[in-house]
Amino acid sequence: MRMKKFINEPTNLVGELLEGMVLAFPDKVQLSGRNIVARAWPKESGKVRLVTLGGSGHEPGLSGFVGEGMLDYSVAGGIFAAPGAPRCLEGIRSACAEGASALLIVLNHAGDVLSGNIAMEMALREGLKIKMIITHEDIAGGPNLEDRRGLVGFFPVYKVAGAAAEQGASLDACLEIAERMERNMRSLAVAVNTATHPSTGQPIFELGDDEMEIGMGQHGEAGTGRMKLKSADETAEIMLNMLLSDLQVATGEEILVLINGAGATTLMELLIVFRRVAQVLTAKKIKLIRSAVGEFITTQEQAGFQMLIARMDPELIELWDAPADAPFFVKR
Amino acid sequence: MRMKKFINEPTNLVGELLEGMVLAFPDKVQLSGRNIVARAWPKESGKVRLVTLGGSGHEPGLSGFVGEGMLDYSVAGGIFAAPGAPRCLEGIRSACAEGASALLIVLNHAGDVLSGNIAMEMALREGLKIKMIITHEDIAGGPNLEDRRGLVGFFPVYKVAGAAAEQGASLDACLEIAERMERNMRSLAVAVNTATHPSTGQPIFELGDDEMEIGMGQHGEAGTGRMKLKSADETAEIMLNMLLSDLQVATGEEILVLINGAGATTLMELLIVFRRVAQVLTAKKIKLIRSAVGEFITTQEQAGFQMLIARMDPELIELWDAPADAPFFVKR
């Protein structure tokens, strides 16, 4: 079966999609160096910059969140492939130009972290004012924090740290906010259908006709929860309970819930799942203080979703509510 | 093969998804009557209300666009099924409460138009101040205007008429704006893979492994352009040229382009398609004055997209740029 994707040369995917993005949102983003997306109107000097890096093929993540109140630079890698360290360094150098300080946000995937670390080493050797945070909130990785991958958790971190930076917070303050958000969030993914790898035309993973897998990673990395298909309500409850118990949320606490579609799973389904989450929280007397439902990071047309919960405090809520204006996320 | 969707009882889909939507966006929308979505904070009295109606299973369309600067009421039908006239009348009555005037926007599909017409008849008999506009911009229907279906064209119409209403324009002025937008836009769809009907679990249409179909309707209604799969660039050019010629766009004119994903087609692909559209317009010396890329109306996990072009004038541009704050569309 031929791959049914609207693409041209598979080797040009990333360049073409980013070109498309800056052409579609010329008032928000521009290209700055090869496959590095920057704001169309750079932030005022004196404010902390946010930089991220990561593979492509996950649109709107990550470059779709460059914009006011969020990221300043996104270094885009290949399809499902981390950007190399030299380009990450280039992104950091742009962010730290003219003595500015910057925060690098990296999702915990081996390649991304390696490129981030190597680039950080060089950047610090050059005397640039840069600090780094790694997101690893996917509880499927087990109890060991460094085995936990970064899924959609980058999104709340971009949001609150981006808002803090926009408000003029120092690098240390931005890092503290990012770390607080990171520490207080947990995520988990479920997959039911594979995507086609856009470069190879091959399915990314195999799953039985009546199976789903809880804990699957962003690129079809196998999880540990292969089971028979369940209803929306059952799936929502299983995942929510795992997350609540891992984050040790107590009655009366206030949490944010984010449901992220993997690609082919419809918004209809995401909303039905969210409904059950809200119902269960009410029953447990846990307050649903903020929420988000949509596609923030996809894996092509994979079917499934990610569920994220986060314990919020008044400062995090205020930063979450602050305005943002990126190509694929706007808040008034 | 079992349907791989996160749902519960297929008969409860619409109620559950709308419940999910109002739970996820409690500051923006609420339910008002059975499967009618209304703003959380009603518009000030004296301003024109916007009402729409249409089938469900197309999320975020249509109810996801209820909010400031856009719709006031959305009467949601069954899955791919128009709401019955009595509920449409109920929506109109709410919109026209306390002497307010309202504009009903209906996409040209037989069932929707019938329900709209019947409800309008009754509403006018009740003396309500309501006018109606039908969108029919899909050029696949042939030269006859009433054979042209309404695809994603509802979106620019909601946007500009919604902004006008928010600014205090009269019902006639809102209608004039909506009609001007409608007259000056054209759309066309292409499909490559079918979706599963969420109530029946059956594929909506059949298409060969190496085929695509230009002109397919919102529910798998066959078009006339079945052909071998083409690259993103080729597909973009074919469709753009058909649209430009139908709208008779001349060199030097200013147009808006919107690319709408059908469900499973990735944002990566939509951006690659958009890139080619922008390139071709530059070559033809037609000015790309505004653009939008994303999912505005889907057909479950169908793969394909819709392309819309619209001739813009300064007033339409200003209204397009006005703020909006709906669950699935925000503009600052």
Next chain:
Amino acid sequence: MTDLIGRAELGEMFAQAAACIRREHQHLTALDSIGGDGDHGTTMLRAAEQMERGIEESSTASLTDLLKSVGWKVLGVDGGASSALFGTFFAGMGDVQLFSQDAMNCHDLGRAFQAGLRAMSRQTKAGPGDKTMMDALVPAVTAVTAAANAGKSISDALDDAALAAQLGAESTKDLVARHGRARSLGERTRGYPDAGSTSVALLFRGFSAGLRREL
């Protein structure tokens, strides 16, 4: 031989019509899948449910109110073109002026059907030859009027109507769709009867069965 029908007979006519549709809904969906969006059977099932509800809830109403109630219920279906049109047809039948509110003769029934068609004509421009439900509905209604003029009984009139609807539905096989979703298919729709006209044939088969049963 019947010359008058009342609430009970009208109720049984709709009950049997609903039953006929229930039995054939999968076939209706199959027909709509060829040129349309494959939901006609589902919509007609819901319409059948509402027809039954409409009768039930107006067991003490006047005949015209009963018809309006059935029509309004069918209009309330979240369906498509067909539920809106059948709803309009039934509700429109209720616009007829009756001498008695408890009984109608064959002429009254013919006039009621005509009133239903008139209400529909405000909603659709389709007429015979366009490969829609009108290809079955118009001859069926005409048959009732003709039977009344010929002095036939209501049940004979409904038999004539059922036959006319059946023939009308079959005639759509050779037509090309010009209205409804199927119109975009043009030539491809030739060779299959129109889904909605097949529903009309089922409806009138049920009407006639309902009356024969009562007797």
Next chain:
Amino acid sequence: MTDLIGRAELGEMFAQAAACIRREHQHLTALDSIGGDGDHGTTMLRAAEQMERGIEESSTASLTDLLKSVGWKVLGVDGGASSALFGTFFAGMGDVQLFSQDAMNCHDLGRAFQAGLRAMSRQTKAGPGDKTMMDALVPAVTAVTAAANAGKSISDALDDAALAAQLGAESTKDLVARHGRARSLGERTRGYPDAGSTSVALLFRGFSAGLRREL
């Protein structure tokens, strides 16, 4: 017997290593598909390209600059863990202190490899037994040092290293992954060699072939 290698020999070592990887990239992808994300072959292909480029572009550079250049090029690949680690290894080799900038003996080569490993240890905590490339890389580097200490020629040392890498890669079959993407699979990864360690074996097979060819 070789006691010294220069730019040309080092270049040929990398060229042959690249060639070995090119030949086997589909196998590498297949191995990575079992426990990982199935992109290892693609990444190694790109890395091979960059190795060739690195040599080409520094044909007049000092040996350490040549190594750094190759390393930097490989680091520049948009790949994953493997390109970052191999890039770090090659660039780290360039940190070695050489007496001459034009030639290295077997001891120098051993020290260069050791420097490469040291650079890697700043980036990964993985060591032998974790089912990663380290299971092949560490024994290969150790073999070169041992051969140098035993007074062997560079080409014999590289033969030893190639064999050690091969054995190391094969030993990963019985291990359970604890680093990289495959770690989440745990027991399921048993029975297949690690993709990255297989690449190391190919790399050293190429190094040794490159030197034999030159002679």
